[in-house]
Amino acid sequence: MKITDITVEVTSEPKAHAVRDAIQLLDRNGHTRVRIDTDEGVSGESTTYFGRVESSPAILGKLIEDQFAPVIVGEDPTLIRGIRQQLQTLTDYQGTAGLSSYGISAIDQALWDLLGKSLGVPVWKLLGAQRTAIPSYAMVGWLELDVAGLERVSAQAMEQGFRGVKMKVGGGPLTADVQRIKAVRNVIGPDAPLMVDANQAFGYAEALRRGRVYEELDCRWFEEPLPAGDTEGHVRLAEKLDIPIATGENRYGQAAFRDLIARGGVGVVQPDLRRAGGVTDCLEIGLLAAGFGVPYASHGGGAHIHVLAALPNTIYVESGLLNGNVELVDGCYPLPEGPGLSSWNG
Ligand SMILES: [Mg+2]
Incomplete structure (x- = not known):
């Protein structure tokens, strides 16, 4: 061919x-x-x-x-x-x-x-899948929403069957983050995972200060606390905080993850299928992380679900609210059966 x-x-x-x-x-x-x-x-x-x-x-x-x-x-x-x-x-x-x-x-x-x-087969079968469904959380807590809006979308996510929700932080003072996190926690209940994502907004000192508070509020992970390329900062932060540091969506290619993973600077690795090199690099990054006992949660969903099916260290697929073309089963996305790199997002 x-x-x-x-x-x-x-x-x-x-x-x-x-x-x-x-x-x-x-x-x-x-x-x-x-x-x-x-x-x-x-x-x-x-x-x-x-x-x-x-x-x-x-x-x-x-x-x-x-x-x-x-x-x-x-x-x-x-x-x-x-x-x-x-x-x-x-x-x-x-x-x-x-x-x-x-x-x-x-x-x-x-x-x-x-x-x-x-x-004539889906890619997850070619990769040697480990599971037939992927646990999912909903990224719904955007910063343009006020507290009432946050509560509404969080409730919607839980009604749709997601395991938990993620929300943005760092748009204002720490007091605003605390108010918003408590509001979401109140909606989703004490046991559902609640992740926070700062999108690289902080310097080291502020990331440490806020991270200690997110930890106290029982957040599941602290995502992109620092500029994505600051490996040294991630390593130092991870040494000081108990809450896992999640990062990876703004790194390119397997080599960009090597030192970060090997030095303990990441507690949840999050490559993006579009940036990191597609199925091949995401699979390799995931296996590299698995070798160091680091869990893998995709940035974004879609075709990434094939990689998540195959990796031994998968914990979550990221999703927005469901749009009607798939239903979750026990908080999980089922795998698409269509041939190739088919996904639920079209
Ligand atoms: Mg993010």
Whole structure:
């Protein structure tokens, strides 16, 4: 089998309801869709999502069409790691992290989709699954919501059957965080996991000060307390706090996780399928973390569910509120049965 063509489709439009975290307003729905065709008539597809910056989907599309496609066309699509190696070499001079890694991830996911479809099985079966359902929590506590709004969405998440909820912190003073966390805890009950996410907003001293309070409030983890690349800061913070530090959504490629995991700077590893390198790198990051006894919770859901099915250290898939196309069973997402990298989010 040979790759014959790569096509890209781009959309970018304002979001109907913009959401806010501690560092940014996410006000756009942008997508870059990639299709890889072969000489045997089988195709693979992937979709990369952008929540900010109008031009990003088109720039990614241009990167894939102009730089990546000429290298990949003619290759055997089942050589997924071989193609990754070629693209890493190709992008080394301009920087393999950042948008290049988004492109490598998009190609990787389309190749796994293609492989699954060529064999007529979902990708989680190819990866050697450990489970048939993935425990899930709902990320619903955005900062544009007032306390009443927070209470409403938290109740909705629990009614839909989620195990627990995540909320943003760091949008105001610590007193505001405390008020909001207590309100959500009151809605979800004493035993449901409640995670807090600062989206890289704090410096070391403030992260330590707030982390001690989140710990007292029985939060399940403290997500992105510091700028994502500050490995040393994460290591020092993890030494001081009992609450697990969760991070990883803004790191690119397996190598970016190595020192962080090995030095104990992360208590819950959270790669993003779009940034970290797709199925291949997320699987490798997850196995690296498993070797150090660190649990894995995806950033985002969708096609990531295939990786979560296979990893021994999976604890949660992240989700928004359900949109009607799937129901949770005992707080878990069932695995999709469609061939390739199918997901519940379309
Ligand atoms: Mg996050």
